[in-house]
Amino acid sequence: MARWQGQFIRVDDYRWKIPADYKAGMRVAGLIYASKEMLDSMREEQTPEQVANVAFLPGIVGYSLAMPDIHWGYGFPIGGVAAMDIRDGVVSPGGVGYDINCGVRLLCTNLDQAEVRPRINELINELFHNIPSGLGSEGKMKVSQKEMSQLMVEGARWAVKRSLGFEEDLDATEEGGCLAGADPSKVSDRAVKRGMPQAGTLGSGNHFLEIQVVKDIFDSRTASIMGITEIGQVLVLIHTGSRGFGHQICTDHLRVMEQAVSKYGIKLPDRQLACAPIESKEGQDYLAAMACAANYAWANRQCIAHWVRESFSGIFGRSPQKLGMKQIYDVAHNIAKIEEHTIDGRKVRVCVHRKGATRALPAGHKDVPKCYKEIGQPVLVPGDMGRCSFVAVGTEKAMQETFGSTCHGAGRVLSRGAAKRSIRGADIIRELETRGIIVKAQSVSALAEEASQAYKDVAQVIDVVHQAGISRKVAMAVPMGVIKG
């Protein structure tokens, strides 16, 4: 792949612009949050070109934004944020991605690593057994067609109603675990057929479940409000999305959008950016189907969280409540949402596309749950399995600059092929074991594609968003046990 030859204009140490006159057709400039070193590595691929391409989309306001974990995607870069004015803007399924509402959920415990470490193998085996993972895995729940329609509309509440979780879990979930506007009639039979057997499964690829140990607390007051009180405390992180259900919805609606592009005379530099006006039938149908997939993903993470609690409870012989297994938060990192933002002093309703980016609302914002009103919305940023993950909070600056958005993870640096050529799955398991990290995977060979070396160091990513002021870091945790699909 050719190096990107364009120019970055330095704003400050962490902000770099691609001017709107970089190429004809850009409606706004691009703005990338990155350190100088990250910027150099971004040039190795056409990622900045994708930031510029997103700026072509009708109705885009502010900037075509890119977070420091940005990497080359298809159409939109992964780590991209774009807000379109709902009056004249478009919605693009590519700006959400195939894995609609891929996201992370973090659970707390009152266990110390000293209690968990001697039983880690037992615990990981129990979780591996209790939570279906891997490709072709089917859920242990049998979801009927009728239940599937309810699940699409109710999201995480669907699971809570079935005693798979607590009411408080919903308060600690973005959108309360249910995105409004879901309409199952806009979802194809194919998507339903793919989705039904996969409800309540972790999946494969970069999805995982991780038992973590708190290693560092940067802001003890904020951390303690979340329930993170001590170094050594054990947390559980769940990373998965809407499985084949969301993939099929994206595929189906991209096909519709392909035609919408010519119907509405939209000029695009890349076919994968296919889109339709937000207010058009095509746009509304996509948003209604996408909400179904978002809700499916929240229900999915809700079920998995319940089985995590069940597994801990079985191993440690105490109820989830006694184990302090409160949900810290659940965030989406592949989603498009209609939100109100202030642009040049005016309140504007925009469709915010976050593709590999996390919502990051400040303290006091109306959509932050009551328990977090004074600290802001928790932001969960998983790293790769060999390093660490961060907990942060949203800030007012994120509202001013990034439509209340921040980074979502580490971001790849090595392709899957290159990772696989440089390291073997079995070696990774051994190497991590020597560092006290137990890994259990359905596919050992696929594990190599997810090796640490394939990712940027998430600590550097967090440093950029923290220094730029679009989030504030709160705590850091390291893995102790990992389950991969």
Add this chain to the structure above:
Amino acid sequence: MKKAFETIDHTADIGIIVYGADVKELFSNAALGLFSLITEPESIEDKLQFNLKVRSEDADGLLVEWLNELIYFFDAKHLLFNRCDIERLTDNELNATCHGEGFDPMRHKITRGVKAATYHMLKLEKDREGYTAQVIFDI
């Protein structure tokens, strides 16, 4: 003889470059390329046949639709194919008979999941030796 396909790297995903003496062979080889990303094609036995019909607006789109059809068959019906005979092919329609079997976790080692075939960097070209296509998959 030229290879039927080769895999190419793309940061977060994987692509294939497919070759064919004619478009039918190109589509048939693209199916092989896809299943080689999912499992080891040698492990798939010819036990079942399925007739598939796919439509699209244009030839490039038809290739993406075709591969997405196969992904759907794997993900929803757990079918793996090792041979797809393209019987009829126009710029916007295709009929194929696909040979393979149901996924058996004891015999089929799943290498990775494929979410979808994308339009990203999609190419379908004719050259002196035949046809070449490039497709990037979301993994």
